Amino acid sequence: MSGIFFRLWALVFSSVDTQADIDTQAVTITTRLNIVNKLIEPDLYPRSAVLANGTFPGPTIFGNKGDHFIINVTNSLTDERMLRATTIHWHGIFQNQTNWADGAAMVTQCPIVPDDFFVYDFNINQAGTYWYHSHYSTQYCDGLRGAIVIYDPNDPYIDEYDVDDESTLITLADWIHTASPTPLLSNDSLTTLINGHGRSLQVEVTLNTLSPLAVISVQPGKRYRFRVASLACDAPFDFTIHGHKMTIIETDGEYTTRLVVDSLWIYAGQRYSVIVHANQTIGNYWIRADPLFPRGYPGFDNGRNSAILRYAGAPEADPETTDNSTQPLNEDDLNSIESPQPPGKPELGGADSVIKIKPTWDPKTSLFSINENPYTSPSVPVLLQILNGTFDADQLMPSGSVYKLKGNSSVELQIHGISTGGPHPFHLHGHSFWVIKNALSDKYNWVNPARRDTVPTGFDTNLTVIRFFTDNSGPWFFHW
Numbered sequence: 001m002s003g004i005f006f007r008l009w010a011l012v013f014s015s016v017d018t019q020a021d022i023d024t025q026a027v028t029i030t031t032r033l034n035i036v037n038k039l040i041e042p043d044l045y046p047r048s049a050v051l052a053n054g055t056f057p058g059p060t061i062f063g064n065k066g067d068h069f070i071i072n073v074t075n076s077l078t079d080e081r082m083l084r085a086t087t088i089h090w091h092g093i094f095q096n097q098t099n100w101a102d103g104a105a106m107v108t109q110c111p112i113v114p115d116d117f118f119v120y121d122f123n124i125n126q127a128g129t130y131w132y133h134s135h136y137s138t139q140y141c142d143g144l145r146g147a148i149v150i151y152d153p154n155d156p157y158i159d160e161y162d163v164d165d166e167s168t169l170i171t172l173a174d175w176i177h178t179a180s181p182t183p184l185l186s187n188d189s190l191t192t193l194i195n196g197h198g199r200s201l202q203v204e205v206t207l208n209t210l211s212p213l214a215v216i217s218v219q220p221g222k223r224y225r226f227r228v229a230s231l232a233c234d235a236p237f238d239f240t241i242h243g244h245k246m247t248i249i250e251t252d253g254e255y256t257t258r259l260v261v262d263s264l265w266i267y268a269g270q271r272y273s274v275i276v277h278a279n280q281t282i283g284n285y286w287i288r289a290d291p292l293f294p295r296g297y298p299g300f301d302n303g304r305n306s307a308i309l310r311y312a313g314a315p316e317a318d319p320e321t322t323d324n325s326t327q328p329l330n331e332d333d334l335n336s337i338e339s340p341q342p343p344g345k346p347e348l349g350g351a352d353s354v355i356k357i358k359p360t361w362d363p364k365t366s367l368f369s370i371n372e373n374p375y376t377s378p379s380v381p382v383l384l385q386i387l388n389g390t391f392d393a394d395q396l397m398p399s400g401s402v403y404k405l406k407g408n409s410s411v412e413l414q415i416h417g418i419s420t421g422g423p424h425p426f427h428l429h430g431h432s433f434w435v436i437k438n439a440l441s442d443k444y445n446w447v448n449p450a451r452r453d454t455v456p457t458g459f460d461t462n463l464t465v466i467r468f469f470t471d472n473s474g475p476w477f478f479h480w
Contacts (some may be wrong), residue, residue, distance in 0.1 A: 001201030010378040026066035035086050037079040043191040043200040044211045048079050049143035056196050057171050065152050066128040074117040075465040082179045085111035089135035092253050092453050094430055099121040099474030105136040106377040107477050129227040129271040138180035141233035157249045161275050164225040171195055172289045174235040192289050194307035202296050214307040216277040226276055232268040235296040237289040239264050242323040246274035252452035257335045259399030263325035267425040269454040276306030284319035285309040331438045334450035342434035342467040343410035346446030351412035361420040373400035405470050413466050417458030427454040430476040
């Protein structure tokens with residue numbers, strides 16, 4: 001992982017939502033995630049995993065906008081061959097006024113040691129599709145990941161679909177057969193799991209058998225809001241549902257104008273909501289999540305990288321459908337319908353603060369750096385350093401990786417791509433941002449760009465430009 005911290009400096013910040021915006025029917029949701037080691041074989045290849053409540057993915061957390069969440073995370077890890085400390089990050093949740101609950105190890109908290117627990121206590125005044133995962137080294141690659149769905153009583157698209165529940169959640173994950181902290185190597189991601197099921201090229205050849213695939217069941221004529229969430233450790237996926245168009249209405253918890261596509265690339269940590277009309281002939285249709293080589297093994301032989309969309313009344317059999325995308329997602333066509341105007345002047349460099357982000361790779365040390373500073377976890381969490389009286393960003397550890405930002409101001413990040421390990425997404429904690437320029441595009445959108453919290457940044461010759469507003473105080477991680 002490579003990253004930097006933004007320290008947002010101000011005495012008072014405005015909240016993401018005012019109290020009047022919060023649903024008066026908000027409730028307190030109390031739950032427990034017990035983090036355990038367990039031997040599982042979702043692709044018939046057995047390996048020890050790190051799991052929330054013993055399942056992969058972990059249990060989905062549901063709620064409504066404005067709800068109060070109390071989540072007890074208990075560390076019951078015992079496998080000494082693997083990382084045994086842990087934390088949980090609530091990816092995409094702003095943690096407004098609860099920065100301490102963000103879950104980033106050595107940024108906002110110390111890791112939870114074995115046989116101990118930590119209670120995360122926060123409000124969610126957002127709506128959309130999110131996820132949670134370990135934020136301790138590479139541990140979430142071992143399986144500690146799950147989805148979060150926050151419903152919106154004022155959803156502007158609620159009349160355009162009939163079904164939106166646990167059955168319409170589609171999680172995508174790369175499943176790696178080596179345990180962390182072993183470094184991720186090229187082609188190490190052997191299997192694509194959809195809702196926790198998949199087929200591995202390695203295992204199918206060895207065992208001459210096929211593992212079961214995930215099945216998404218639909219009723220003819222119904223309209224479904226599928227929430228597609230990438231829980232991937234590394235691999236991006238080309239996502240399609242054979243024979244069906246998808247109308248995008250959400251990116252990373254932010255509503256978009258309607259955009260009809262038949263395929264989309266989704267990167268680690270990203271989420272999309274798409275409306276799909278089950279209006280085709282009763283039967284079975286392939287759902288594909290083809291990984292980008294060499295971050296995974298593309299291809300669909302024996303049903304790899306696949307799940308099944310099954311109409312009521314169809315036989316229980318693998319599909320025989322084929323499909324070629326003619327309407328792929330062009331990310332330039334994504335537009336926000338909430339706060340569409342990015343902050344600052346409509347020109348490159350027109351924000352209050354402009355920061356250039358240049359990732360590099362040193363093959364001698366096998367370390368990534370940002371602006372020539374390799375990231376090393378500090379010995380004391382950044383938040384604790386601040387609470388103990390260290391206010392100067394130059395004095396905060398890790399040295400060279402902390403950027404001090406003024407509150408209630410616009411910030412522009414000009415992010416250069418990197419071919420080693422690319423294209424890989426960057427994620428900003430505590431905020432969503434406007435995507436002014438996508439990595440693979442020459443277009444700048446100063447009027448109504450998409451908003452999200454995770455964006456791919458392309459290769460060496462590419463530039464991504466994002467803007468955000470510093471309305472949420474605290475130390476926030478910005479990283480791969």
